[in-house]
Amino acid sequence: MSWVRDGDGLVGWGCAARLDTSGTERFVEADAWWQDWAEQVEVHDEVGLPGTGPVAFTSMAFAEEPGRSVLVVPEVLVGQRDGVRWVTTVGEPAAARPPEPVAHPGMVRYSDGQLSATGYRQAVADAVRRMREVGDLDKIVLAHDLLACTSDPLDGRFLLNNLAARYPSCWTFSVDGLVGATPELLLERTGQLVRSRVLAGTIWPREGRGADELAAELLASGKDRSEHDYAASSLATCLSPFCTELTVPEEPSVLRLRNVMHLASDVSGVLSGSQATLLRMTDAVHPTAAVGGTPTPQAVKLIHELEGMDRDRYAGPVGWVDARGNGEFGVALRCAQIQSAPEDREGRVRLFAGCGIVADSDPDLEVAEAEAKLLPMREALEGIA
Numbered sequence: 001m002s003w004v005r006d007g008d009g010l011v012g013w014g015c016a017a018r019l020d021t022s023g024t025e026r027f028v029e030a031d032a033w034w035q036d037w038a039e040q041v042e043v044h045d046e047v048g049l050p051g052t053g054p055v056a057f058t059s060m061a062f063a064e065e066p067g068r069s070v071l072v073v074p075e076v077l078v079g080q081r082d083g084v085r086w087v088t089t090v091g092e093p094a095a096a097r098p099p100e101p102v103a104h105p106g107m108v109r110y111s112d113g114q115l116s117a118t119g120y121r122q123a124v125a126d127a128v129r130r131m132r133e134v135g136d137l138d139k140i141v142l143a144h145d146l147l148a149c150t151s152d153p154l155d156g157r158f159l160l161n162n163l164a165a166r167y168p169s170c171w172t173f174s175v176d177g178l179v180g181a182t183p184e185l186l187l188e189r190t191g192q193l194v195r196s197r198v199l200a201g202t203i204w205p206r207e208g209r210g211a212d213e214l215a216a217e218l219l220a221s222g223k224d225r226s227e228h229d230y231a232a233s234s235l236a237t238c239l240s241p242f243c244t245e246l247t248v249p250e251e252p253s254v255l256r257l258r259n260v261m262h263l264a265s266d267v268s269g270v271l272s273g274s275q276a277t278l279l280r281m282t283d284a285v286h287p288t289a290a291v292g293g294t295p296t297p298q299a300v301k302l303i304h305e306l307e308g309m310d311r312d313r314y315a316g317p318v319g320w321v322d323a324r325g326n327g328e329f330g331v332a333l334r335c336a337q338i339q340s341a342p343e344d345r346e347g348r349v350r351l352f353a354g355c356g357i358v359a360d361s362d363p364d365l366e367v368a369e370a371e372a373k374l375l376p377m378r379e380a381l382e383g384i385a
């Protein structure tokens with residue numbers, strides 16, 4: 001299990017406690033379980049920072065149905081934050097074995113997942129037609145998947161090392177086989193402060209175009225600005241009832257990554273005295289219009305109809321919570337679900353990528369954008385340095 005950004009973060013192993021849950025009440029159940037569990041343990045914490053003491057790595061399903069959500073409390077946790085390092089153990093962990101060396105997964109073969117690129121193009125075209133003809137939807141985020149098989153066993157650490165090296169500003173995560181490097185922070189809580197990095201609106205490298213030129217084009221694109229505004233306002237609307245102050249930038253900035261650039265809004269707030277926990281607040285803001293759409297209920301319903309696939313935990317909240325209520329949740333993007341067991345002779349993994357669609361989206365460009373968003377995971381699998 002891990003959650004690492006720029007070398008800081010948490011890495012855990014072993015399982016001291018675990019909850020599997022699903023359905024509409026998954027966040028409520030997860031929250032109650034974690035609070036109960038944390039109340040019953042005796043904690044000796046000499047460090048007192050966010051992420052010290054017991055921590056539950058968390059990965060929630062995107063949708064109410066189907067989907068499974070999981071919380072895992074590792075037996076051993078190693079943390080680092082601003083030059084401070086710590087180790088947390090829960091109970092009497094089994095004697096540590098020296099870690100196995102990380103092996104290359106060999107050759108990679110790709111095949112269609114539950115929704116092929118052609119099916120995805122059609123789903124986007126259908127959504128655009130519906131937006132233009134019916135007019136009950138302003139934005140929808142549609143995704144598709146891709147299967148990859150590796151000729152040798154697949155070790156999640158191989159992917160994590162590559163992602164963390166190539167995308168240091170992203171949050172590189174691994175929870176129960178869901179591995180990725182997300183640039184999008186759904187919600188971070190540190191004491192009474194909350195923070196979010198909303199992303200929506202994307203441009204990707206094109207022949208003969210410099211980075212500054214691309215960034216300027218993205219900022220000037222009305223289509224991307226409207227995609228972004230829906231996402232930022234969905235987050236702000238759902239978060240503001242919990243806050244006495246909430247600051248949303250008037251204009252987005254550009255986040256530059258090696259595969260894509262995004263319009264970004266860094267939102268920050270101060271919580272009111274309410275007892276809302278991070279998991280309850282996450283329940284309130286998920287799914288933002290960066291992964292759902294506007295209005296949310298119509299968009300989520302149409303996602304199910306048009307994609308016809310199970311997103312599982314892709315685009316759901318992923319991260320960690322500690323026993324004091326601090327924690328970080330990213331949006332599980334640029335990720336893959338490892339389906340093979342570590343002892344399997346071949347690896348099997350399901351990759352995901354999606355795009356925000358508005359009435360003037362072009363289905364061919366959305367297919368190309370999803371390709372660009374699949375690159376980090378494909379290159380990590382192929383071991384491209």
Ligand SMILES: C=C(O[C@H]1C=CC=C(C(=O)O)[C@@H]1O)C(=O)O
Nearest residue numbers: 199200201202290353354355356
């Ligand atoms: C849904 C994804 O990206 C979201 C986050 C950033 C930009 C997005 C966009 O421009 O469409 C998406 O809203 C994904 O990477 O699968």
